[in-house]
Amino acid sequence: MELTPHQQTVARYQEGHALCIAVAGSGKTTTLAYLIKNLLHSGADTRRAMVMMFNKSAQLDFSEKLQSLIRASLPEATAVPEVRTYHSTGLRLLKSLEQWGLRPPYERQPMGEKETELLIKDLIFKLAPDGMKDRLKSDTAKYIESVIQFIDSVKSYLTTPEQFFKDNHYPDEFRFYQQVFHAFEQWRHQHRRITFTDMLYDTVCLIQQHPEYLPRISNKMDYIIVDEYQDTSTLQHQFTRMIAGERARVVAVGDPDQTIYEFAGANIDNILNHFEQDFGQQANVAQLTLPHTFRYGHSIAMAASHLIAKNKARKNVICLAHNNNQPSNIEITQSQNETDSLINALIKHLQQPEPESLAVLVRVWAQAVPIELSLLERGIAYHSDGPSLFERPEIDALIAALELSSSQLHFMNIDQRQKRLQRLLTLPHIGLKHHLTEQLINQLKTLEGDYGKVLSQYSEKITGISDYQRKKLAARGKVWSYLEKNGDSETASRLLNNYIIQTELRDSLQSMSLNDQRTEEQLLAIDGLMAYIRQTNSSPTECYQHITSLKQKSRERSRNRAGNQIITLSSSHRAKGLEWPVVFIPGLTGKYWPFVRDDELANSTGNNLEAERRLLYVAMTRARKTLHLFTCAGDINTPSANWAQDKKVTPSRFLAEMSLPAAISFSQHLHNNDDTALLQAIEKNGLSRQSRLYLKAVRPELAESISKAPSRKDILSQEKKHSYHKARSHPARQVVLSSLNTNATGDSHAPWQKNARIRHSIFGSGRVIEVNDSNFVIFFDDQQYGVKRFARTDQVRHLFEIA
Structure with missing residues (x-):
């Protein structure tokens, strides 16, 4: 394989520390394999070279690629450097620290996911204030997930639970999270157990507590190569520093524009600032780049480059399509019914003689609700990387309301009925203490009807509750009676809409909020289901039967998951590291892109907004041949002045930031190698700063003409003046x-x-x-x-x- 000049520079680097910025699809792993080959050819000791990959899958893939290259080019080599993950390296050192007596030996196998969740659940209900326990019961899984993320984040940032709680502005009612952290750590050390994160966390903490042992693990390596440095946490960065010491030459490779796992502890400052600051104390850090992508053509590269250039927290590197790349296509669909447009586009794709694999990448899983329902309804096979839409608590709550209105509880056994009644009473929560709720369910589960009537009667007799709780209980009984009486006379959409309003379901979800974004996603999932149900125009019984059939199809799809499906439904986060010939990105409106809190929308330079740009950049650059963007009607080339206030109906501001007309127009001339037409288009339309930089990079022979070309801003100004004078010279048409x-x-x-x-x-x-x-x-x-x-x-x- 012939490397590009930039790849050769990286592959031949053997000096001090280096930071290499590698764009999406740049052949990074191949280049790193050549770097290691050249190090071995120069006499590097394989035992003193460490290669750190971010996860097990990347480790296995790179190990295979490296061994294949070494066998082919260095047959005399008897060994290759061991390719590791951070966590496996941390665990190995942790065992050494235990052998040296820093602590007793702990169980080597980390705690399983289920074991951790059960322990956290017990601690939550033990330590949460009494006023929180009913809310915890309504969506226990959500709170368990939140606490586990809190614990892992504290460790990833090498801070204290108190400091992390303060820095991230948690509501005061969740202060018990700090107690859960300490109780969890106390239990863990008493039982000598570790979690996945503790493989690194315990290692770093032990060395910090016993610095005299640092010389026994530091300065043992000559070379350390770390991939995906943009995804490293503070914990991983400090671990790298400890291992490297003053001896190792460290090459960190990554792309800050693809930092999308900050919610999981990734610290973008590691690649932007900390690496150079911390390793630059010993010597200058070389700046290397892999700017050329081999994945897609100029149109996607230019559009993505225009978008991400709006960020401030980044390195000044442009993603350039290699001149040998095949053209890529960007398609835009604007419509009022996005789901129908997307499904029709999928059907059109599947009707091709040999349809290629396609990914639908959503910003939040709530977007997938109407899409999945439509796919199931039409019998279109697909694979989903996300959770089952029917297992979402807010969706299940509405299905339970449908079951009540269509008399389905009558046909259930007592255990099934108990579960459905519990769902109806806990989301939205009835407001009673747990033992009273359980007592009420035990009385209701033996009935075969008139649940609303009995609930209303119970509200009059129950003792030990406030007047407010009594009114709330009576109101719920009234809503249930409404469902039972109107199941045959109203449409399912009208019935459920009234149910949502009367039970204050939306307000309830917001009042129980742990995370504003998660709550917003729950509300959007409800919107998605309701939009789908409105389209069916069915009765509650018909709607229940239809939903039941879709649930059955969903179960069958899960059983047949091993099949080779053309369509993949995934999230933009999960798509990182993957690619498809065709990528659909739905929901490019202010509702989903950017998906940030309302009070942050006006802050165009905020960290959240930049994180959203990075996520869309990652989603766009998963496509090889076709990128299909879906949005609502409206101007997609000029950022809306009121996009923050009118999120639901306004095209995403990111569409205008992509400069799609320029990207599509210029890319055609670039792929056609028609420099004359390119220069004419440049002269006619002008150049934005990013277009100028991009074109000079891919057409250096035209650099002088490109430098002299008018700016896009000047062209627009001239057109505006021309319009003004035309209007003045034609009074009959004057505006x-x-x-x-x-x-x-x-x-x-x-x-x-x-x-x-x-x-x-x-x-x-x-x-x-x-x-x-x-x-x-x-x-x-x-x-x-x-x-x-x-x-x-x-x-x-x-x-x-x-x-």
Whole structure:
């Protein structure tokens, strides 16, 4: 294999410490394998070279690639450096520390997921305030997950639970998390157990407590190569420093633009600042780059580069498509019913003679609810990397309401009925203490009907509760009676909507909130289910039967998971490290991208907003051939002034940041090697700063012309002045001057001429079928785009040309 000049520079590096920024699809692992081969060829001792991969899968893949390369190019080599993970290295050192007497030997096998969850559950109910315990009961799994994440985060950041609680602004009512942390650690040390995180955490803590043992583990290596450094935690960074000491030359490889696991402890400052600060104390840190991707063409590379360039917390590296790459295609679908558009696009893809694998990447799993329901309904096979939508507590609560309204509890055995009644009473929670709720369920589970009536009667007789709780109990009985009486007379959507309002389900979820984003996702999941049910226009009984059939199909799909499915439904987070020929990204609206708290929306430079850009950048760069973006109607080329206030109906601001018209237009000329057409397009449309940097990098022979080309801002300014003078010179067509940025001039070369044939830079050819004072309508030849309306503004003129 012939390496590129940038890859050769990395592969031949043998000096001091180095930080290598490698873009998505840059051939990073191959380059690292060549680096190690060259080190061995230069006489490096395999026993004093350490290669650190981020997880077991990456470790196995890289080990195989490295061994294959060494066998082929260095047949005399008898060994290769051991490829490890952080946790396996930490565990090995931890056992040594125990053998040296720093503590008694602990159980080597880490605690299993189930064992940890059961212990945390016991501690939560033991240590939580009495007023919290009913809420904990309503969604225990959620609180267990939250506490485990809290404990792991404290350890990943090498801080105290008290400091982490304060720094992350947890509500005061969750202060018991700190007690759970200490109780968990006390139990763990008493029973001599470790978790997965403790393989590193205990090792670092023991060395910090006994610094005299540091020389026995430090300065033993000549070379340390660490992959995916953008995903390292503070704990892992400090562990690397301890192992390296002053002897090892450390090469850290990663991409800060792909830092998306901060919720799991990843610290982007490690690759942005800490590596150079900490390792640069001994010598200068060399700056290496792998800027060329071999995964996709110029259109995706340019769009992704434009997007991520808006971030401030990054290295100044541009993702460049290698000139030998095949062209990639970006498609945009704007519609009012995104799920239907996406399903239709999937069907069209599957109808191809040999459809390639395709991934639908969601921002939050709530987006998958209507998509999965539609896929199941139509019998379209797919694989999902996420949780079953029917196991979501908020979805299950609404299904339980359907069961009550369609008299399904009558046909259940007592155990089944008890579980469904518990769901109906705990989400939203009835507000009673646990023992009273259990007492009530035990009375109701023997009945075969009239649950609402009995519940109302019970509210009058029960003692030891407040007037507020009594009213709440009576109100729930009234809602249940409504469900039971109207199951045959109202549609399922109307019935459930009233149920959601009367039980204050949404308010209940928000009041129990551990995490604003998680709660927002629960509310969006409810919206997704309700939107689907409205489309069925069915009765509660019909809807229940339909949902039951979909649940059965879902179970069958799970049993047949081993099948080779073309469609994968996954999240943008889980897609990291993977790639597909075709990628669909739905929900590119202010509702999902960026998915941040409302009080942070206006802060365009906030850390959360930058994290959202990084996540979308990762999702976009999973595609090899086609990237299909789905959004709502609206202007996708100009950021909305009110996107934060009108999230649900506004195209995501990220679409405008991608500079799609420029990315698509310039990429065509680049792949066609038509420099004349490229320069003409540059002169006509101007260049943004990012476009200028990109084009100079991929066409260095045109650098002088590209440097002299007008800016995009200047071109827009000239067009605006031209529009102004045209308006002044044609009084009959003069527009209000303050509105020139949204109204059009009347020149004959504008794209808004009735019946004119025009070509749009994204949607292709079409015919203008309607023109009025403020906008114009085009019927596109490609049926997937159909009819679209555009504002009569000179700011969109560059998107069109006369066909």
